[in-house]
Amino acid sequence: MPKLSTRLDWFSESIIRKMTRIANQYDAINLSQGFPDFDPPQELIEALKKTADEGPHQYEITWGSPLFREAVAKKQERFMNIKLNPDENIVVTCGSTEAMMAAMMSVCEAGEKVAIFSPFYENYAADTVLCGAIPIYVPLNPPEFTFNKDELENAFKEGAKALILCNPSNPLGKVFTRDELMFISELVTKYDAFVITDEVYEHIVYEPSKHIYFASLPGMFERTISCSSLSKTYSITGWRLGYVIGPKNVIDNCKKVHDFLTVGAAAPLQKAALAGLAFGDDYYRELTSLYTEKRELFLKGLDSIGLKYHKPEGAYYVMVDISEFGIKTDVEFAKRLAENVGVAAVPGSSFFKDDVNNYVRFHFAKKKETLEKALERLQNIRKFF
The missing domain is CATH 3.40.640.10 (Type I PLP-dependent aspartate aminotransferase-like (Major domain))
Structure with missing residues (x-):
């Protein structure tokens, strides 16, 4: 059989989309792939x-x-x-x-x-x-x-x-x-x-x-x-x-x-x-206000748990430092997080060129009750790591 294209050897399947499948597998709250769980306007x-x-x-x-x-x-x-x-x-x-x-x-x-x-x-x-x-x-x-x-x-x-x-x-x-x-x-x-x-x-x-x-x-x-x-x-x-x-x-x-x-x-x-x-300026101001509230809610929750993170200035993602847990790879950490804690995140290494294994990415484009439930589950994180 002829050989397949070798250019695809440069990269793997999308880790982000893979984490959504893992979230579904373990019935975890999906804070990995960045899509809302609320309706559009x-x-x-x-x-x-x-x-x-x-x-x-x-x-x-x-x-x-x-x-x-x-x-x-x-x-x-x-x-x-x-x-x-x-x-x-x-x-x-x-x-x-x-x-x-x-x-x-x-x-x-x-x-x-x-x-x-x-x-x-x-x-x-x-x-x-x-x-x-x-x-x-x-x-x-x-x-x-x-x-x-x-x-x-x-x-x-x-x-x-x-x-x-x-x-x-x-x-x-x-x-x-x-x-x-x-x-x-x-x-x-x-x-x-x-x-x-x-x-x-x-x-x-x-x-x-x-x-x-x-x-x-x-x-x-x-x-x-x-x-x-x-x-x-x-x-x-x-x-x-x-x-x-x-x-x-x-x-x-x-x-x-x-x-x-x-x-x-x-x-x-x-x-x-x-x-x-066709929306006017009010819509965009309300959008900013909506996500500002979600960011404050989620970051305060991370603070209460004692997790270290890089504070986002825009978008709806937060990179959390997982160094304290001593897990060999962030991929292993993310899988265990979804399976045992019930919250899905993206391994940070998928975003870096160098071998960086001390971050996972969460997103907070979710309803208030979804974020609160995720934070409640994350309160137990140290029981599993």
């Missing part, structure tokens, strides 16, 4: 019901329905403070997962290099390898998880054509400061490179941190491929609606990749989602 549910009756139920224009692209452009112009042409600057994708892949394949040739901050969301390394590029990892150094300027510049000296920037970041919840972003902008200008952003948590940021769109920085729109989705902002992770925003020449390439990769995102869901994209 009622306006979206009602819009979906109406669309089920009225349609459309067939293909839309490949790169997104005109109404959806216009709504995305209007909403993002408001927050990014950038003028967007819905025909030239936007491609609608099947979630931000496809958006990132389309962006990568649009700007990277086989054998070229891509800089990735570590820790990182596991898809980034896989995306890099799948498009034939080579990852260069730049550490974010604890306790504040900041980057060393020389180490970052060395990645560009080594030939990085693009940098993947997740802001706010998964898994850390780090929100990059303006000074950090300006330094990155200086490097990509100096070394003639791109920045591919993952900004799906753009509206989940905690005071006093502020999210700054990289594309909004002086001179950066032409060098930035902005990827995001509706999943986290509107609690519709299963709808798989994402988009790429960028300059026309990049978007023209993204349209080609997207057309042959997935053809198009679901037409009825694009129509139903218009209700969310």
